[in-house]
Amino acid sequence: MSTMKRLIYILAATTLFLAALLVYAQSDLTGYWVFRVPRNDGTFAESFFELKQEGGLVTGRSIQGTRENPIAEGTIGDGKLHFVINLPGRSGNAGVQVIYEGASAGGGKFSLTSKASAGNQTPRSGSLERSTKEATLPPAPLPLPALHDVPDNGLVRTPPMGWNSWNKFAGRVTAADVRGMADAMVSSGMAKAGYVYVNIDDTWEGQSRDAKGNITTNEKFPDMKGLADYVHSKGLKIGIYSSPGPKTCAGYEASFGHEDQDAKQFAAWGFDYLKYDWCSAGNIYKDDDMQAVYQKMGDALLKSGRPIVYSLCQYGRAEVWKWGGKVGGNAWRTTGDISDRWASLDQIGFGTRVPGQRTQLDIASAMKPGQFNDPDMLEIGNGGMTGDEYRLHMSLWSLLSAPLLAGNDLRTMIDEIKSILMNAEVIAVNQDKAVNPPKKISEQATSVVIAKVLADGSTAVGLFNRGEEPAQISVTWSSLGVTAKSPKVRDLWAQKAVDTSGDSYTATVPKHGVAMVKVSAK
Ligand code: GLA
Numbered sequence: 001m002s003t004m005k006r007l008i009y010i011l012a013a014t015t016l017f018l019a020a021l022l023v024y025a026q027s028d029l030t031g032y033w034v035f036r037v038p039r040n041d042g043t044f045a046e047s048f049f050e051l052k053q054e055g056g057l058v059t060g061r062s063i064q065g066t067r068e069n070p071i072a073e074g075t076i077g078d079g080k081l082h083f084v085i086n087l088p089g090r091s092g093n094a095g096v097q098v099i100y101e102g103a104s105a106g107g108g109k110f111s112l113t114s115k116a117s118a119g120n121q122t123p124r125s126g127s128l129e130r131s132t133k134e135a136t137l138p139p140a141p142l143p144l145p146a147l148h149d150v151p152d153n154g155l156v157r158t159p160p161m162g163w164n165s166w167n168k169f170a171g172r173v174t175a176a177d178v179r180g181m182a183d184a185m186v187s188s189g190m191a192k193a194g195y196v197y198v199n200i201d202d203t204w205e206g207q208s209r210d211a212k213g214n215i216t217t218n219e220k221f222p223d224m225k226g227l228a229d230y231v232h233s234k235g236l237k238i239g240i241y242s243s244p245g246p247k248t249c250a251g252y253e254a255s256f257g258h259e260d261q262d263a264k265q266f267a268a269w270g271f272d273y274l275k276y277d278w279c280s281a282g283n284i285y286k287d288d289d290m291q292a293v294y295q296k297m298g299d300a301l302l303k304s305g306r307p308i309v310y311s312l313c314q315y316g317r318a319e320v321w322k323w324g325g326k327v328g329g330n331a332w333r334t335t336g337d338i339s340d341r342w343a344s345l346d347q348i349g350f351g352t353r354v355p356g357q358r359t360q361l362d363i364a365s366a367m368k369p370g371q372f373n374d375p376d377m378l379e380i381g382n383g384g385m386t387g388d389e390y391r392l393h394m395s396l397w398s399l400l401s402a403p404l405l406a407g408n409d410l411r412t413m414i415d416e417i418k419s420i421l422m423n424a425e426v427i428a429v430n431q432d433k434a435v436n437p438p439k440k441i442s443e444q445a446t447s448v449v450i451a452k453v454l455a456d457g458s459t460a461v462g463l464f465n466r467g468e469e470p471a472q473i474s475v476t477w478s479s480l481g482v483t484a485k486s487p488k489v490r491d492l493w494a495q496k497a498v499d500t501s502g503d504s505y506t507a508t509v510p511k512h513g514v515a516m517v518k519v520s521a522k
């Protein structure tokens with residue numbers, strides 16, 4: 001063979017080898033990936049993976065913030081991808097296996113479907129695409145500001161009253177629902193009863209920010225300014241939602257690194273209330289950082305050019321009642337999420353299922369005008385509890401001076417629900433301007449008596465029956481510190497005077513129910 005021919009052979013062989021290497025490299029799954037599942041609002045839910053391919057075997061991990069789970073049974077062959085993730089069970093629930101099946105879709109992407117091995121969740125289908133390390137792993141924390149006391153914004157001297165979209169609509173809420181709710185707030189009499197804020201919770205956000213870094217809306221909320229103007233035209237106020245992390249709890253765009261810009265945007269749209277939900281900030285910051293992180297938005301809201309009620313949502317961690325007011329907070333969640341079930345209401349309201357856990361009463365003295373503990377929004381009217389349970393809900397939230405944010409569909413309320421949400425005498429206990437801390441007067445088995453001294457010197461009393469049978473519950477005037485011989489007693493639910501003689505009041509209280517009276521000197 002001539003030298004020339006030999007050279008050509010070597011060159012051709014090298015080229016072939018390189019080409020084969022390139023093909024292999026292209027089909028190698030090793031690296032970061034994102035599974036994008038389209039939602040019904042033009043955005044995508046994203047979940048991330050780091051994969052490693054060795055021959056036909058695929059290993060790696062799923063990465064959701066700081067939560068990581070190893071990939072099992074991973075294989076690739078003939079363009080078909082298969083792997084499973086074993087999600088550990090939480091709070092006593094069994095774990096689930098999620099099975100992923102993919103097929104090459106060209107352009108280095110896969111069409112992917114995920115399906116849980118148990119439960120009746122519908123399979124999720126979308127596209128598996130290359131990601132970057134930066135997009136996959138939680139970002140580094142931002143530098144935290146030095147702590148200082150954010151000046152009082154002067155808003156909501158009594159607990160905020162209004163409506164919030166989450167309990168009823170969760171991720172399905174649309175601008176049309178919000179308009180409908182503003183209409184119904186007026187037509188149902190809720191506005192007259194004192195409800196004023198119409199608050200949009202999570203899932204209004206767009207997929208990504210615009211070229212200037214401004215947060216955008218998704219297809220469900222095409223015109224935020226128009227929506228805010230509409231709500232204002234009804235004489236009401238409007239609220240919005242975000243998180244100090246990169247993503248909200250529902251996985252939408254949030255305010256991390258854009259705190260000032262977002263506060264200005266919310267003000268420019270015309271918002272009057274912000275719920276700021278920790279969520280993915282927990283992947284970046286420690287609980288000890290919460291005060292500084294929340295302070296940042298407190299300052300940003302004050303500089304936004306609009307009075308905006310600031311509602312902290314971090315589930316009562318890091319003893320928020322001790323510093324929520326210092327960061328400019330008007331309210332701070334003191335518990336995890338409520339749900340429309342007696343067990344949830346009982347646990348959140350009385351908080352004694354976990355031994356040693358602080359109850360709402362234990363931290364009630366942290367409140368003052370403009371600064372309120374928030375045991376979460378109302379479930380009244382959502383259908384999962386009885387009328388007695390909903391009356392107990394309203395009574396307890398009123399004695400606790402909790403924000404009264406209705407969470408039901410105001411357009412379709414039956415009369416009983418209206419009578420619970422709009423009882424003026426119970427609302428007056430909630431809106432009492434003294435914001436005195438409620439106190440436990442007595443507790444016997446499942447009967448609890450809680451009282452709050454009102455600004456006019458009278459005392460509001462709730463006689464609560466947490467038990468499964470009707471109960472006779474009594475309260476003596478002396479236990480309330482009422483010195484008048486025969487004080488005036490008014491039944492707040494019935495809105496009528498009660499004839500009493502003697503030194504106490506006794507009511508027969510239904511299962512999971514309440515009697516509520518106001519006691520005043522004659
Ligand atoms: C958290 C909050 C809820 C609600 C959802 C929205 O769970 O505690 O009140 O805002 O996020 O994703």
